[in-house]
Amino acid sequence: WGTVEKLAAGDKPLNVLLIMSDQHNVRAMGCSGNLEIKTPAMDRLAAEGVRFSSATCQTGQCCPSRATLFTGRYAHSHGLRWNGVTDPVAEVYYPELFREAGYATCSIGKHHMFVPLDKNGFDHDISMGKYNRFCRSQGKPNWLGSGKWQPYRISGPVGASAADNDHHPTGYWANEMIKWLRANKDKPFCGVLSFYGPHTPICPSRPWADMYDPAKLTLPGNFDVKRNDWPVAMASQRRQVAKLTPADHRRVLAYYYGLTSQIDHNISRVLAELDALGLKDNTLVIYTADHGEMMAEQRCWTKTVACPEATIRVPMIARLPGAIPAGKVRDELVGLVDLAPTVLTAAGLKTPPKVQGESMLPLMKGKDVAWRKTVFSEIGYPGKHHGRCVMARTHKHKLIHNPNLRAEGPIDELFDLAGPMGDDQPDRQSQVCGDRCRLEEAVGRLGQDHRPRADVPDHPRGQAQTPKPPPPPRPGQMTAAGVLGPERQRTMRC
Structure with a gap:
């Protein structure tokens, strides 16, 4: 590994490029x-590196999941549990540590942060506002300004955007990343390229909008799953698209695949630029997503306060020629909580002591090491909206605690993931299994909130830091402190 210590000796340091999509179902x-x-670019990364087939997010929603990715801490620890909540500015985001070590840093694309990005370690920021200004400067509408839309909506329009790739945020942000790579090719860098998609609105440009014939696409095997006891959050989600016919679902799926392929095309352009600049061999490239997407599973789209496999599982692919064996697949229960300690360790930087994830480097390098047997996910605030849904999962079983607010009360569901119904139907035949006690204990622990230990410093250098004051909230915006009170922390290692 070209760690930061080698920089002083004149060796090439390790660059880090995180490529992230938004709401990407791992099956797509x-x-x-x-x-x-x-998806030839994603397939190329997997063929040249390692793919983790059981990777999960720790919150199936954008803002809290991204905070976990950048801090290596669970939502109930960093305090950001819902979209639109001010970022936990007292937390250490891993780009801060790269910047302190002399790396050029950037965030290009969707970041979903509500503080100035330099506070979280980013020197260079190209986000949605700059994309919209670019379109105006070109005399063109943005990607939602004109298009051939379907008569239904799923959190926005569905259909073919009239914007070409250069004027679609997907292509625009890839162009900006290519410019930034060229400008920083002689420096160590830590970059983040985050696409707004295939999250809704599902509006790819042509030719990708026309790439898939809906009639030839296969709906998920659990599309028609029947239940009469849906938790209230899932029942609500199903009602939102209840009028869509199977043909409609196939058409939405065609556009979703099209937007995913457009993203993949632009990933290919960025990878080609790394090749052209001679940066491939010393750049750790990781592809992932902040969370998944129902993608017509159980007749649903988007996500909700629930933990189905479709929304908690995420892509996780890593490539570094010469260090990561090519073409490997690992099935350990890794998560986005592990990403920050992984990239910090790879670069030879110290991981903050409050980080709750584990470095995936030994797994990436093909080593057999002890790893967690249980992975966790959570979404929502206790007592708010649908409440806080908590999940513990092994390879074979999954236990979900649904608060089921606005209904008859909490529902605990045990799923046999190896059985014929997977996570489509709770396992009612066997209420006792080898994993159940472990899962019940894990869910119980995750369901408790604990104050952090006062003797654990906030910063990796071992010196307690004065918390940075958060910016005043925008009108109508919640803050983590306003909802949660003091920060709560719980380390989860099973």
Whole structure:
């Protein structure tokens, strides 16, 4: 590994490039076994590196999941549990540590942060506002300004955007990343390229909007799953698209695949630039997503306060030629909480002591090491909206505690993931299994909130830091402190 210590000796340091999509169902990749979608860039990364087939997010929603990714801490620890909540500015985001070590840093694309990005370690920021200004300067509407839309909406329009790739945020942000790589090719860098998609609005440009024939696409095997006891959050989600016919779902799926393929095309352009600049061999590239997407599973789209496999599982692919064996698949229960300690360790930087994830480097390098047997996910605030849904999962079983607010009360569901119904139907035949006691204990622990230990410093250098004051909230915006009170922390290692 070209760690930061080698920089002083004149050796090439390790660069880090995180490429992230938003709301990408892990099944929507060729390398994960989907024969109907075209994702050659993602497939290339998997063929040249390692793919983690059981990766999960720790919150199935954008803002809290991204905070976990950048801090290596669970939502109930960093305090950001819902979209639109001010970022936990007292937390250490891993780009801060790269910047302090002399790395050029950038965030290009969707960041979903509500503080100036330099506070979280980013020197260079190209986000949605700059994309919209670019379109105006070109005399063109943005990607939602004109298009051929379907008569229904799913959190926004669905259909073919009239914007070409250069004027679609997907292509624009890839162009900006290519410019930034060229400008920083002679410096150590830590970059983040985050696409706004295939999250809704599902509006790819042509030719990708026309790439898939809806009639030839296969709906998920659990599309028609029947239940009469849906938790209230899932029941609400199903009602939002209840009028869509199977043909409608296939058409939405065609656009979702199209937007995923457009993202993949632009990933390919960025990878080609790394090749052209001679940066491939010393750049750790990681592809992932902040969370998944229902993608017509159980007749749902988007996500909600629930923990189905479709929304908690995420892509996780890593490539570093010469260090990561090519073409490997690992099934350990890794998560986005592990990403920050992984990239910090790879670069030879110290991981903050309050980080709750584990470095995936030994797994990436093909080593057999002890790893967690249980992975966690959570979403929501206790007592708010649908409440806080908590999940503990092993390879074989999953236990979900649904608060089920606005209904008859909490529902605990045990799923046999290895059984014929997967996570489509709770396992009612066997209320006792080898994993159940472990899962019940894990969910119980995750369901408790604990104050942090006063003797653990906030900063990796071992000196307690004065918390940075958060910016005043925008009108109508919640703050983590306003909802939660003092920060709460719980380390989860099972």
